[in-house]
Amino acid sequence: METLGAEATRRRIADNRLDGSDAVAFAFVDAARHVAYDWHAHTGHQLLYAVRGVVHLETSERRFLLPPQRAAWIPAGLSHRTAIDDVESCSVFFRADLPECPEGVGLRILAASPLMREMIGFATRWPPGTPSDPLAESYFRTLALLCRDWTEAEMPFHLPVARSPALARAMDYAQFHLAKADIAGAADAAALSVRTLRRRFADEVGMSWKDYLHHSRLLGAMARLGDPAISIAEVAEDVGFASLSAFSKAFAQIAGESPGRYRRRLCQAARIGPDRQQNLPVESLSG
Known part of the structure; x- marks a missing residue:
């Protein structure tokens, strides 16, 4: 596994244009494999969905395991580090000042409903750097509102530090x-x-x-x-x-x-790549 230091982690975030966007939100499909990122925090909220593989997340208080077909809510400004092995994942990054986003919620592992998976898949048509448009803004504001509901139920996939x-x-x-x-x-x-x-x-x-x-x-x-x-x-x-x-x-x-x-x-997730998952019916995604 490649272990990135603080500076290399910051460069990787900058190269992927994950911070500093003026758009309401955007989606990012992570192509990285076998990488451990150093401590970092994003300027926006992150909804991370693991398509395949296990993601390890750590904050100053807890260690989290994100299994496949589950999601994690990572609030803006929260210092954390991430280790991904043979993982396929997709994230939606929301602007921190978006009023529809959950408030006062820490890092949480979430059950990824079929609706969440479908909406994250559809959101990939707006990658980092895509100019904002009325459809994207309305779509992401709706997704942010749904995140308020989803983050109320936390899955106990964590250990104390x-x-x-x-x-x-x-x-x-x-x-x-x-x-x-x-x-x-x-x-x-x-x-x-x-x-x-x-x-x-x-x-x-x-x-x-x-x-x-x-x-x-x-x-x-x-x-x-x-x-x-x-x-x-x-x-x-x-x-x-x-x-x-x-x-x-x-x-x-x-x-x-x-x-x-x-x-x-x-x-099932190992047989289905993220590009195919975006076009599959809900029944196929839900197993």
Whole structure:
């Protein structure tokens, strides 16, 4: 993966003309692959839709996983960094002062309804630098109003970020040892007693170590399910679930669908490029 520093990230944003537009909004189809962008913030609001592949997003407070066929709302001015692997994505950037846009909303992962997907696809006829026209302005203002409704329901595809080095080490231990991680190993990584780790996790992170590990395992499974060479049972074992039934139940609780249906959507997205998606009927997009 290519890792861009701060200056290279700023140049890439400038080259793609993503900031400073006077237009109400525009759409951008990202052709980049296997890139990690450094910390940056956009002058406009971003509605990011992952057609295929998994996007990793991070703010100062949370780490987010954006699965395929889902979207992220990233408000103007929010410092974040992004890592994309083999990802196809499309974004709509709204001018920050557009009154129809959501207000007071942080970065959120959203369920991408068929309407959202169709509207983002149609919006690609107005790429960066396209002169504004009455149809575009009306269209994007309507889309911004719909974003107000969509951002009211957030999908729980995120994890907290540690404020202290000790808890950061415990979190890293969990991420790299999902199958076998336990509280004793996390305490050793953090150089803390088990009792102290439990207390500090609750105080600093706002969730228990057990809940953090459980959520980490499910997000790790979401990323692994994109590889059709690994069976669902193997994914469950790789992230630390004792049985396939327990994994399927926990996965459905967070993702709103079974691991099998989630994988089928990923496989369908992998077969359909973004150019074709714009012209497909809603039924094909929704799986």
